[in-house]
Amino acid sequence: MAPAHRILLTGANGYIATHILKQLLSSPAQHSVRAVVRSLAKVDDVKVVFPDVDNKRLDFAIVPDMTVKGAFDDALESDPPFDIVMHTASPFLYKAAGSAKDFLEPAVKGTTEVLEGIQRITPATVTRVILTSSFAAIGAFGQVDESNKIYNEDDWNPVTLEVAEKSDDNKNLAYLASKKFAEQAAWEVQKRESVNWDLVSLNPPMVYGPLAHKPKSLSDLNESTARLWNLFLKEKNPEGALPPNGVHLYVDVRDIARAHVLAMDAPSAGNQRFITTADPVDSQKIADIMRAEVPGAAERVPKGEPGTNTLPADAYGADASKAERILGLKWRPVEETFANSARQLLEFEKGNFIAY
Numbered sequence: 001m002a003p004a005h006r007i008l009l010t011g012a013n014g015y016i017a018t019h020i021l022k023q024l025l026s027s028p029a030q031h032s033v034r035a036v037v038r039s040l041a042k043v044d045d046v047k048v049v050f051p052d053v054d055n056k057r058l059d060f061a062i063v064p065d066m067t068v069k070g071a072f073d074d075a076l077e078s079d080p081p082f083d084i085v086m087h088t089a090s091p092f093l094y095k096a097a098g099s100a101k102d103f104l105e106p107a108v109k110g111t112t113e114v115l116e117g118i119q120r121i122t123p124a125t126v127t128r129v130i131l132t133s134s135f136a137a138i139g140a141f142g143q144v145d146e147s148n149k150i151y152n153e154d155d156w157n158p159v160t161l162e163v164a165e166k167s168d169d170n171k172n173l174a175y176l177a178s179k180k181f182a183e184q185a186a187w188e189v190q191k192r193e194s195v196n197w198d199l200v201s202l203n204p205p206m207v208y209g210p211l212a213h214k215p216k217s218l219s220d221l222n223e224s225t226a227r228l229w230n231l232f233l234k235e236k237n238p239e240g241a242l243p244p245n246g247v248h249l250y251v252d253v254r255d256i257a258r259a260h261v262l263a264m265d266a267p268s269a270g271n272q273r274f275i276t277t278a279d280p281v282d283s284q285k286i287a288d289i290m291r292a293e294v295p296g297a298a299e300r301v302p303k304g305e306p307g308t309n310t311l312p313a314d315a316y317g318a319d320a321s322k323a324e325r326i327l328g329l330k331w332r333p334v335e336e337t338f339a340n341s342a343r344q345l346l347e348f349e350k351g352n353f354i355a356y
Helices: 015-025 040-049 100-121 161-165 171-190 223-233 253-263 283-293 321-327 334-349
Strands: 006-010 032-037 058-062 084-087 128-132 198-203 206-208 250-252 272-275
Touching (some): 006 015, 015 032, 015 040, 015 253, 032 040, 084 100, 100 128, 128 171, 128 253, 161 171, 198 253, 206 223, 206 253, 223 283, 223 334, 250 334, 253 321
Parallel strands (some): 006 032, 032 058, 084 128, 198 272
């Protein structure tokens, strides 16, 4: 059995992090977790999901602004001390950012501050930091010709800091850059001679799958779940046009959460990046699954041309074999991901919430 860990989990009320926390607290290893959130209200949100967990296994720290110097110092004080830090928190909201700096500076500072805090407070006991990065730090997203490109962990998004800082009119580019430079900043900290911990970077693309936490309303969904709701399910539009494909690489939220848990103990994972993606999926496939698997979806979801593949023949892909080999990851069937999400959303619309 895997050893018990004392874990600091940032952004603990988030979409991915709630699934991570659920898997950690259900582990027979009896892990102990300190959940870092931004406010007392967020503490209450997490407690609603885990009402019966003993406070010896789940305690909390509030960090209102993770970009200020010393932001995590108090949170990192623990007896017993932490040996694992999982940094999932993102210090900004995409829809609230008004300039490139609104993306770049908080993303980099929010990442480096937790690492600097480890060096100040608990440098001798933390053995591994697991960073929730993104495929946004890897893919080019149209900046160069990606025809038939198969991405691997040696690839980096080609955007430069100079271009990113001038991209106030392009939120997408600023967001992509923020993920790249935040991850690169983490690797720079890790390479210092005084550092005793190793770093694992997990780089998921689009993250889909059901929620582990109950949102306040259907207008309070995370971005990828909101995409499924708004573009596939919200309106009764079976004869309408299919939504555009968008990013066609995806991972189930429960699988990326599992990657964080597996990364704690995988011996060869230290100082490695991992692309975490299942097979590509297009809007037609998503629609086909929802219409076939979920009661009530056929009268809402655009039909399109069932069974066709709407991705270009030369669409880029990614090699996730490293995550499969070193972490032991296995991917849920695509049907499970999108059927679970659609069923949950339609039930939530009726006032019923199915937790996963």
